Amino acid sequence: MAGLLSRERTVARPGYNRWLVPPAALAIHLSIGVAYGFSVFWLPLSRAIGITEPVPCHADMGFFEQLITGACDWKISELGWMYTLFFVFLGSSAAVFGPWVERVGPRKTGVVAAVCWSSGFLISALGIHLHQIWLLWLGSGVIGGCGLGLGYISPVSTLIKWFPDRRGMATGMAIMGFGGGAMIGAPLADILMRHFATPTSVGVWQTFVTMGVIYFITMMAGAFGYRVPPPDWKPAGWTPRAKQTSMITAGNVHVSRAWRTPQFWFLWMVLCMNVSAGIGVIGIASPMIQEIFGGRLLGATGTLQQLTPEQKVQLASIGAGFAALLSLSNIAGRIGWASFSDYIGRTRTYLVFFALGFVLYAMAPSAGQTGSVTLFVVLFCVILTMYGGGFATIPAYLADIFGTQYVGAIHGRLLTAWSTAGVLGPVLVNYIREYQIDRGVPTAQAYNVTMYVLAGLLIIGLICNLMVKPVDPRYCMTAEELAAARALQAGQRA
Amino acid sequence: MATNDASGKDADSSWVLVVLAWLPVTLPLLWGIWQTVKKAAVLFR
Numbered sequence: 001m002a003g004l005l006s007r008e009r010t011v012a013r014p015g016y017n018r019w020l021v022p023p024a025a026l027a028i029h030l031s032i033g034v035a036y037g038f039s040v041f042w043l044p045l046s047r048a049i050g051i052t053e054p055v056p057c058h059a060d061m062g063f064f065e066q067l068i069t070g071a072c073d074w075k076i077s078e079l080g081w082m083y084t085l086f087f088v089f090l091g092s093s094a095a096v097f098g099p100w101v102e103r104v105g106p107r108k109t110g111v112v113a114a115v116c117w118s119s120g121f122l123i124s125a126l127g128i129h130l131h132q133i134w135l136l137w138l139g140s141g142v143i144g145g146c147g148l149g150l151g152y153i154s155p156v157s158t159l160i161k162w163f164p165d166r167r168g169m170a171t172g173m174a175i176m177g178f179g180g181g182a183m184i185g186a187p188l189a190d191i192l193m194r195h196f197a198t199p200t201s202v203g204v205w206q207t208f209v210t211m212g213v214i215y216f217i218t219m220m221a222g223a224f225g226y227r228v229p230p231p232d233w234k235p236a237g238w239t240p241r242a243k244q245t246s247m248i249t250a251g252n253v254h255v256s257r258a259w260r261t262p263q264f265w266f267l268w269m270v271l272c273m274n275v276s277a278g279i280g281v282i283g284i285a286s287p288m289i290q291e292i293f294g295g296r297l298l299g300a301t302g303t304l305q306q307l308t309p310e311q312k313v314q315l316a317s318i319g320a321g322f323a324a325l326l327s328l329s330n331i332a333g334r335i336g337w338a339s340f341s342d343y344i345g346r347t348r349t350y351l352v353f354f355a356l357g358f359v360l361y362a363m364a365p366s367a368g369q370t371g372s373v374t375l376f377v378v379l380f381c382v383i384l385t386m387y388g389g390g391f392a393t394i395p396a397y398l399a400d401i402f403g404t405q406y407v408g409a410i411h412g413r414l415l416t417a418w419s420t421a422g423v424l425g426p427v428l429v430n431y432i433r434e435y436q437i438d439r440g441v442p443t444a445q446a447y448n449v450t451m452y453v454l455a456g457l458l459i460i461g462l463i464c465n466l467m468v469k470p471v472d473p474r475y476c477m478t479a480e481e482l483a484a485a486r487a488l489q490a491g492q493r494a
Numbered sequence: 495m496a497t498n499d500a501s502g503k504d505a506d507s508s509w510v511l512v513v514l515a516w517l518p519v520t521l522p523l524l525w526g527i528w529q530t531v532k533k534a535a536v537l538f539r
Contacts, residue, residue: 017508017509019512020515023518030522177523180527183526183530184525184526187526225515318537320533321536324530324531324533325537327530328530331527377537
C-alpha cells in the first residue's frame, strides 16, 4: 500500500493530459469545503435531546459536567467551538506538515486528509449518538481540522508545477472548490437530516455517517487522481520568459529559510489583513443588512425592532439570501481574480484588492445612509470577490517570490495568517459593534465605525504588499541543494 | 522536456477522459450553485 501511495508512483507518463489534475484537486477541496457550512447542524444539534425544543441544563451544572451529560442539550455557542477548532487546526497542521507534504507528494497527503476528515465525521457521529460534545470537538474540530489543513495544501505545489504558464488560474480552480464545498454540503446535509429525522431523533448522527462515507470516497478518488509532472516538465510550446520579470524568481527558497525572509512576513500580513476584513463581513452579513435597512427591504417603514414577527421572518430570509449572494461572489472571485493575476501580476492584483477594497469599505456607511439596497449589495459582492481572490492568488504569489520547489510547504506556513484572521476579524467586528451600541449608537449606524476600521486594515495590507520585493539571492537554494531535495522527493538517497 | 504532446487518437481519448473526470466535480458544484442562487433570489423579489 505504501508503494501505491509513494510520490514516484504518481509521476505522470509522457502524453498525460494536465487538465486531469484540477478535477482531482477539486474533489478534495469540494469535500473539505463543507467546513464553511457546518452551521447547518447547529440548530438540530441544539435540540438533539429535546427533539422539538432544546432542553436547557441546570444553572448549577458545571462546565465539565456539561461536556459529558446526556440530560440536557448543547448550546449553539458550545457547538460553535468546532468551527474555531477547524480553522486553528487547518492553519497549524498545514504549517507543521507542509514539509512532509512536499516530501511524500500529493497522493499520500490526500489519503491521510481523507482518513482524517471522514473519521472526524464518524467520531462526531458517535459523539452525537452518545451525546458527548468533547467527541465532536475532538472528531470534527481537531482530527477533521488536520484533514482540512492537509487536504487544502495537498494540490497546491502539484498544480503550480503542471501549470507554470497559468499558476493563478490553476490554484484558483482548486481553491474555488473550497469555497463551493459548503454550497453542496449544506443543502445535502439539510436533505439528509430531513430524511433521517424521526420522532425520537433529529437525524444528525446518521447524516454525519453518510457524509463521512461520501467524502471519504470522493477524497480517495481525488487522491488517486493526482499525478505529479516529471522534473523540469513544461507545457508543449511554452517557454519561460528569457528575461524573468523582477517579481518572478528563477530560483527556489527552502521552506526552512523562507519564513526567515521579510517577504514571507509581508505576505503573511497581506493575507491576514485581506482575510480579517472579509471574514469580519461574512460573519455579520445577514444581521447587518437587516439592521441597516430594516423595513425598507420589504417596502415598509420602520426599523427592525418595529416590525411584526412575520416581517422579521421575511427579513431573516432576505438576510440569508444576501449571505448566499456573498458566497457566490466569494467563489467567483477565487477563480476570476486568480486567473486575472496571471495577466496583471500578483502585486498589482493585491494592489487592486487593497486600494479598491479601501474605497468600497469606506463607501459602505454612505450606501447604508442613502438607503440604496442595490448599491449596498453590489459593494459587498465586489468586496467578497476580493476576499476569495486573496485566498486563491496567494499560492501563485508565493511561487513567484519563493520558487515552486517548496511552495506547498511555504503556503502551509502562511495559512497561520488565516487562523489568526479567523479570530481577529470576527472579534474586531463584534466588539466594535457592541461598543457602539453600548454607547447609544442606533443599531442601523453601529456598523459605520466597523467599516472604517476594516478599511484601515486594508491600508496596512496595502503597505505590506508594496514592501514585497524579490528575495535576496543568498536565501535561494544552490544547484546541489536543489538536486538533493529532488532526489529525496524521488525516493533516492541524496 | 515537453511531455504534453499527446497527438491523434491518444490526444482525442485523453480529452474524453478529461471530460469524464470533470463531470463528477462540475455537476455537484453546479447543483450547489443553483441551490445558492435560489436562496439569493429572495433578495431580488
